[in-house]
Amino acid sequence: MELDETDLALVRELREDGRLPYETLARRVGLSRPATRTRVRRLQESGAVRVVAITHPAVRRLTASAHLAIGTRGAAAPVARAIAGLSAAPFVTLTSGRRSIMTELRTAGFGELERTIEHIRGLDGVHSVDPLIATRHVKDPYLPAGEPTVAPQDETDERILAELERDGRLPFAELAARIGLSPGATRSRTLRLLDGGVAQVVALVRPEVLGMGYLCGFAVRVAGAAAETAERVAALPRVTFLSTCLGGAEVVGTLTAESFAAVRGTLEEIRELPRVREVESWLHLELVKERYDMGPHPA
Template structure:
């Protein structure tokens, strides 16, 4: 689907807040309310954009995560799809570089994380797996990095979250009918969940749709205080994801850019940091899976 500048402006607004009212959205992009509504519907019906709620990992008891670099015997495509079939793997890509596949795991504790890594190692076609255990998500385009301030959720809250995970723009009146509450009570509960950091409603869209089709993963070796370097790297405009981690590197992240030149410029800026003593990078060639509406699993 071909997007014009107005479509792109709408997508960017929904990436920041997927539940923006059509009236507010229209004002921000310079359209009438009906025109804004029509454009959003067209973007969603074409599959260009999905607007969904992403629940904070802590709420789903997903307290452990890791980044895997996977080498294969022979072709990598089928192996990547086997990894993507695991419910603990929200993100899987085919990549260039030393390893053919990169994946992210999120699990309910380190015991399950260990078992899931062992499952990946045992998959047919897997030659080797390098793991980086994440300690803190510093920057994430989809997840709230701060801990949620709402802790006790009842069955109605969970039902609301489940509905919004499928359609983040459900009107309060329709959502109320599905969870068997009044529209006012549903609105109050939903806002409590969103404002309390339990979930975030965002537009999921491929970076190439926004003219940012060059995705480069990287890992950094750091001397001194990792937190200080992480703060600097997270401030780079084209760094869209960053985690601190344990393993053969202290930081792992993603650059999303409009060209190879922009990727190179960002990598060079990292290499120029005094505290960075090593940089490894790889290109994401194909996004196999990106789905963050994950619940607790059994490994």
């Protein structure tokens, strides 16, 4: 899908706040309200953009997470699809490099994390699993900032979250009809959840849509304490995700770039940092799954 400058401006606005009213979007990009609505719907229907609510992991009791590099015997795609079928795996890609699959896991505690990893080890076609246990998410565009200041009160709040996790731009009137409340009560409850940090509505955008079609994962081994190095890596503009971790590396992350030259340049910037001992990298070849409407589900 070809996007012009106005489309790209809309995407940037929706990445910051997926529920911006059409009137506000129209004013910011210089279109009429009907034209803005038409363009946003076209972006969503094309699959280039999905606007969804992402509930804070703490609300779902998802207190443990890990990044797994998975080697396979034979074709990797069937194994990746099997892993993508796990609700504890929000992110699964086919990759280049020593391992053919990378996945992120988010679970309700380390006991469930261990069970999920063991479940993956036992899948047909899995040859090896190298986990990096996340200790701190330093940079994550899909993680609501800070801890929630409120909590879902009842089943109605949970239904609101579930609907917004499927379509973050549902109008209050339609959302009200689905959950059986008045539009006013629905609006009040929804704003309480969003303003209280329970969830945020963002646009999930395919990187190539923004001209940033090169996704590279990397793991960094650090001499000494990793916190300062992690902050410096996270500050690089093309680094879109970063965690500190335990395991074979101290830092794991993703960079999104417009060319192989830009990928190489960012990796060189990381290698030049004072305490960096080694950088291992891989390309994400195919995004198999990216979904963050998660609850505490066992493997």
